[in-house]
Structure formats: C-alpha cells, structure tokens
Amino acid sequence: MNQLNALKQFTTVVADTGDFKQIEAFQPTDATTNPSLILKAVQKPEYRSLLNETVAKFPGRALDEITDRLLVRFGCEILSIVPGRVSTEVDARLSFDTSATISRAERIIELYQAEGIHIDRVLVKVASTWEGIQAAAELERRGIHTNLTLLFSFCQAVACGQAKVQLISPFVGRIYDWYKKSAGAAWVEADNTGANDPGVKSVTQIYNYYKKFGIATEVMGASFRNVGQITALAGCDLLTISPDLLAILANTDAPLTRALDAEAAKTLDLTPVSFDEASFRFALNQDAMATEKLAEGIRAFCVDAGKLDQLLLGH
Numbered sequence: 253m254n255q256l257n258a259l260k261q262f263t264t265v266v267a268d269t270g271d272f273k274q275i276e277a278f279q280p281t282d283a284t285t286n287p288s289l290i291l292k293a294v295q296k297p298e299y300r301s302l303l304n305e306t307v308a309k310f311p312g313r314a315l316d317e318i319t320d321r322l323l324v325r326f327g328c329e330i331l332s333i334v335p336g337r338v339s340t341e342v343d344a345r346l347s348f349d350t351s352a353t354i355s356r357a358e359r360i361i362e363l364y365q366a367e368g369i370h371i372d373r374v375l376v377k378v379a380s381t382w383e384g385i386q387a388a389a390e391l392e393r394r395g396i397h398t399n400l401t402l403l404f405s406f407c408q409a410v411a412c413g414q415a416k417v418q419l420i421s422p423f424v425g426r427i428y429d430w431y432k433k434s435a436g437a438a439w440v441e442a443d444n445t446g447a448n449d450p451g452v453k454s455v456t457q458i459y460n461y462y463k464k465f466g467i468a469t470e471v472m473g474a475s476f477r478n479v480g481q482i483t484a485l486a487g488c489d490l491l492t493i494s495p496d497l498l499a500i501l502a503n504t505d506a507p508l509t510r511a512l513d514a515e516a517a518k519t520l521d522l523t524p525v526s527f528d529e530a531s532f533r534f535a536l537n538q539d540a541m542a543t544e545k546l547a548e549g550i551r552a553f554c555v556d557a558g559k560l561d562q563l564l565l566g567h
Contacts, residue, residue, distance in 0.1 A: 281335060282334055284474070378398055413461075416468070426545050
C-alpha cells in the first residue's frame with residue numbers, strides 16, 4: 253500500500269489546490285482553495301474560460317460580487333469531483349471587519365445554494381483574527397460552517413474551539429519557515445524534523461487539547477513543506493495537501509503508522525484555558541511567530557486578491 257492510501261486509513265485527505273483537473277487522480281475527500289490558489293489557476297489557459305464566462309455572464313455587477321461568483325464557480329467544479337466539502341475564502345481585506353465578513357460569507361453560501369449545492373458541502377474560510385473568529389461564531393449559529401485559516405498559535409485554536417467553528421487550518425509549513433529563518437545559521441535540520449518539527453509540534457498540541465476536552469472542532473493541518481511533516485501528523489482529523497506532495501505520497505511505499513491518537517490524548521494531563529478579547533490579543537501578541545505570520549499571511553492574500561481584481565477589471 254502506498255503512503256497516500258495508508259494515510260487515508262487514519263486521516264481525511266484534502267486536496268489543497270484550485271487546479272481541479274489535478275484533483276481527480278488522488279481521490280481526496282475534500283478540497284480547499286484560497287485567493288492565491290485561484291489566482292494561480294485562472295492564469296492557466298485551461299481555466300481562463302471560467303474567468304471569461306463569469307465576467308461575461310454578469311456585466312455591470314460590483315467587482316466583489318464577480319469575484320465571489322468566480323470563487324463559487326471553481327468550488328462547484330471541485331464539488332463535481334470530490335465527494336465531500338470545498339473551502340472557499342472570504343476576501344482577506346475583510347479580516348478585521350466582523351459584520352462585513354458575515355455578509356460576504358452569507359453571499360458565498362447563497363451563490364452555492366443557487367447552484368444547487370447543499371450548505372453542508374461548503375466551508376467558508378475566514379482568517380483567525382479575533383474579528384474573524386467572532387464572525388465565524390455567528391455564522392455557525394446561522395448554520396453556515398466555517399474553516400478558520402491562517403492559524404499559527406494555541407490561543408487562536410482555543411478561541412476557535414470556544415466559538416464552536418467547524419474546522420481549523422493550522423499552518424505547519426509557515427510555522428516551520430519562521431523558526432528556521434529565526435534560527436539562521438544555528439538551525440539544525442535533523443533536530444527539527446518529524447515530531448520535533450515546530451509546525452508539527454504546534455498542531456499536535458492543538459489536536460491533543462481538542463481531544464482531551466471533547467472540543468468538536470475538526471483539526472486540519474495545512475501548508476506543508478515536505479512529506480515528513482505530513483507523516484508525523486498521520487491521525488490528525490484532516491490534512492490538506494498540495495498536488496505535488498500528494499504525488500510523492502502516492503509514489504512512496506514506506507510504512508506509515510498513526511502518529512496522533514484521540515484516545516491517547518484523553519489520558520494526557522492538560523489544563524483547560526479560555527480567552528476573552530483582551531487575553532486573546534495579549535497571548536497572540538506574546539507569540540512573535542504567530543503575530544508575524546498572521547499579518548504576513550493576510551497581506552499576501554490581500555495582494556493576490558488585488559491581482560485577481562485587476563484580471564477581472566481587464567475584461
């Protein structure tokens with residue numbers, strides 16, 4: 253059995269791409285997209301028609317509406333391939349606006365429903381800012397399921413659990429990147445692989461905490477740099493993996509065993525914690541890595557959202 257099939261025994265495998273033509277070969281359950289992945293896809297000739305058709309079909313509509321319609325078009329194509337859910341992201345430029353995030357999320361869901369897609373097949377992605385988490389809490393109360401992204405710290409995960417969000421996406425690779433860059437010449441790769449990888453340690457801590465205290469929010473490790481990070485998280489609820497890394501797993505026959513275990517987590521000696529707005533902001537501020545990577549991630553998604561705007565305006 254190859255490692256991809258072995259991983260599927262313990263973990264729901266999710267394809268991390270907007271390139272839906274690449275998805276079918278790996279038979280993932282779900283798929284995730286983000287502004288950067290959609291931007292990358294629409295610049296390929298085989299996907300350009302989706303952009304052209306969306307613009308042509310809704311002349312004179314507001315740019316933000318056209319963007320959401322394009323994202324939903326990609327999502328619908330993906331849902332024709334995967335049996336589970338697709339994640340579609342709210343504009344990152346709204347990351348600090350709770351009410352605007354709620355409005356955009358509701359519109360995204362309405363657009364999917366207009367295409368005959370059931371509400372339970374869509375996760376609306378929202379950045380794990382305090383404002384984003386509060387928006388997600390309200391959306392969940394309204395029956396709209398959310399995927400809290402750009403999550404780098406334990407305090408973000410705890411707040412998401414308190415908000416009863418459907419799923420979180422802790423970013424393994426970007427955590428690893430920060431610690432490696434921060435250490436500079438002192439970094440020893442061999443000491444920071446597998447279970448010792450700082451990104452893997454972060455997700456393991458969150459997973460164990462959720463399972464220990466019966467928090468229903470799903471944990472989906474994301475943003476992987478190498479296969480070792482993936483295999484070290486085998487057993488996580490879900491893992492969202494790029495096509496390149498899915499291909500490596502599919503072509504590797506080395507044994508793969510469960511690394512995370514919900515039953516084992518229940519036996520750990522952990523202390524429950526909770527956050528209000530002030531304590532959340534302070535805890536996040538105390539974590540230089542999470543503060544920097546959250547800000548950097550929002551900025552990067554905003555840049556790509558702007559580039560997508562320009563492509564749409566070019567019609």
